Amino acid sequence: MLSERSVQIIKSTVPVLEVHGVAITKRFYEMMFAAHPELLNIFNHANQKQGRQQTALANVVYAAAVHIENLAAILPAVKQIAHKHRSLGVKPEHYPIVGEFLLKAIKDVLGDAATDDIIGAWGEAYGMIADAFIGVEAEMYKEAHQQPGGWEDFREFRVDRKVQESDSITSFYLVPKDGGAIASFLAGQYVSVRMAIPEDQFTHIRQYSLSDAPGKPYYRITVKREDGGESHPDGRVSNYLHHQIKEGDILHLSAPAGDFYLNLEDKRPVVLLSGGVGLTPMISMLNTLAEKDSERQVTFIHATENGKVHAMKQHVDELTQARPRMSAYYCYRNPSDQDRETQAFHKEGTIHLEWLKTIIPDQNASFYFCGPVPFMQAMNQALKDWGVSDSDIHFEFFGPAASLEPAAASAAR
Numbered sequence: 001m002l003s004e005r006s007v008q009i010i011k012s013t014v015p016v017l018e019v020h021g022v023a024i025t026k027r028f029y030e031m032m033f034a035a036h037p038e039l040l041n042i043f044n045h046a047n048q049k050q051g052r053q054q055t056a057l058a059n060v061v062y063a064a065a066v067h068i069e070n071l072a073a074i075l076p077a078v079k080q081i082a083h084k085h086r087s088l089g090v091k092p093e094h095y096p097i098v099g100e101f102l103l104k105a106i107k108d109v110l111g112d113a114a115t116d117d118i119i120g121a122w123g124e125a126y127g128m129i130a131d132a133f134i135g136v137e138a139e140m141y142k143e144a145h146q147q148p149g150g151w152e153d154f155r156e157f158r159v160d161r162k163v164q165e166s167d168s169i170t171s172f173y174l175v176p177k178d179g180g181a182i183a184s185f186l187a188g189q190y191v192s193v194r195m196a197i198p199e200d201q202f203t204h205i206r207q208y209s210l211s212d213a214p215g216k217p218y219y220r221i222t223v224k225r226e227d228g229g230e231s232h233p234d235g236r237v238s239n240y241l242h243h244q245i246k247e248g249d250i251l252h253l254s255a256p257a258g259d260f261y262l263n264l265e266d267k268r269p270v271v272l273l274s275g276g277v278g279l280t281p282m283i284s285m286l287n288t289l290a291e292k293d294s295e296r297q298v299t300f301i302h303a304t305e306n307g308k309v310h311a312m313k314q315h316v317d318e319l320t321q322a323r324p325r326m327s328a329y330y331c332y333r334n335p336s337d338q339d340r341e342t343q344a345f346h347k348e349g350t351i352h353l354e355w356l357k358t359i360i361p362d363q364n365a366s367f368y369f370c371g372p373v374p375f376m377q378a379m380n381q382a383l384k385d386w387g388v389s390d391s392d393i394h395f396e397f398f399g400p401a402a403s404l405e406p407a408a409a410s411a412a413r
């Protein structure tokens with residue numbers, strides 16, 4: 001329990017720290033990586049450079065501090081992060097390091113305004129927040145390890161097959177090198193891949209959603225090649241996977257994780273909405289529903305640029321056409337002449353509520369979505385405008401969690 005005095009100090013300083021939140025977390029990372037460069041083996045360098053991770057960390061620390069008297073209120077957020085921490089290999093011994101540099105960064109940014117009392121109270125609060133994470137993560141490590149086919153940390157997998165799905169998307173079928181069983185997972189969950197690229201000083205860890213239904217002797221991940229542009233370099237790991245990793249090569253995977261998954265208890269209609277490579281968890285869910293021969297009404301809606309980058313179209317068409325309760329709709333932002341000739345898509349432009357209303361039979365359904373952040377913002381807004389309740393809206397970010405408000409509805413694709 002925090003002392004009453006510390007609670008008062010935390011509450012009165014949260015607004016000040018929030019204002020400086022991003023500066024503090026930016027400084028925190030600079031100082032921590034200077035003292036502990038080995039942590040660059042865990043953290044995503046691109047997220048750091050773009051500031052997304054800084055914002056996510058700051059938001060959670062302040063949300064936790066606001067609820068410091070009742071940490072249970074932020075348990076869902078803790079669990080989502082703890083899944084990612086577990087999948088990355090974050091361990092209890094890392095927490096004091098983060099705590100030390102968070103306090104040093106507060107002191108550094110606030111200067112004299114950060115009195116000993118303030119630093120002391122935040123040190124106490126951080127200890128409580130860290131304990132909450134460590135406790136939840138300990139359970140998750142135990143579960144990952146003790147489940148049938150499970151393991152702790154990273155395990156070697158051989159690339160059994162590499163299959164091109166579109167101009168920019170490729171699937172990798174992964175089997176354990178030791179020939180043992182593999183843990184099951186829930187449709188929608190992801191694995192972390194740890195990659196040592198010979199010319200890079202540090203390893204890279206990236207998450208990839210499992211793109212097939214559970215219960216197979218392999219895991220399948222489906223990866224978009226992130227091409228660079230004038231202002232940004234090629235994505236490091238996705239390009240390495242596409243260009244260098246061959247069948248027979250070894251990848252290091254942690255056990256499946258994540259709190260975004262298809263609820264199989266729910267018997268109501270389900271709507272799977274995806275933009276670009278955000279289709280991967282939706283394919284896992286679609287395949288799962290098809291294999292279970294579910295009675296549920298399933299609507300699969302996919303938005304992408306055009307037919308060239310449309311992955312797994314034939315598979316989805318075959319699956320849905322063979323099942324009266326399943327239907328698939330495609331929205332192309334920039335269809336080619338060939339796409340028009342073959343009537344490969346159902347809508348041109350972006351997805352908006354009026355169109356959704358014409359293809360979804362009933363809004364009393366479970367909605368799952370994933371894609372680029374502007375796509376997700378638009379879907380979230382559309383569903384809210386339609387009156388869908390928060391408890392029926394489920395989503396996954398392919399990066400650090402971001403805000404879904406305010407909706408950039410026109411940017412949807």
Ligand SMILES: Cc1cc2nc3c(=O)[nH]c(=O)nc-3n(C[C@H](O)[C@H](O)[C@H](O)COP(=O)(O)OP(=O)(O)OC[C@H]3O[C@@H](n4cnc5c(N)ncnc54)[C@H](O)[C@@H]3O)c2cc1C
Pocket residue numbers: 044045046047049050190204206207208209210222223224225226227228229231232233234235236237238239277280281396397398399400
């Ligand atoms: C839960 C989850 C599930 C995911 N599932 C999938 C999936 O199924 N399929 C999939 O393809 N991806 C998925 N991702 C995304 C994936 O983890 C990687 O983020 C993605 O493959 C890009 O990694 P990369 O190493 O190629 O790019 P990075 O090197 O991490 O770069 C990412 C982006 O940042 C830009 N960038 C890098 N450095 C800079 C810089 N200095 N300045 C400005 N911009 C910069 C790059 O150009 C690139 O666009 C998922 C992510 C999460 C969190």
Ligand code: HEM
Pocket residue numbers: 039042043044045047048053056057060061081084085088090091094095096098129130133399400401402
């Ligand atoms: C109480 C302390 C901590 C809090 C509040 C916290 C919070 C967060 C948050 C909010 C995210 C983003 C999750 C997402 O949306 O995907 C995250 C990711 C991450 N965290 Fe933590 N974290 C804490 C401690 C730690 C520790 C001790 C480590 C290990 C040194 C760590 C390593 C990471 C890494 C590597 C990521 C992935 C993000 C990336 O690489 O860009 N965290 N954490």
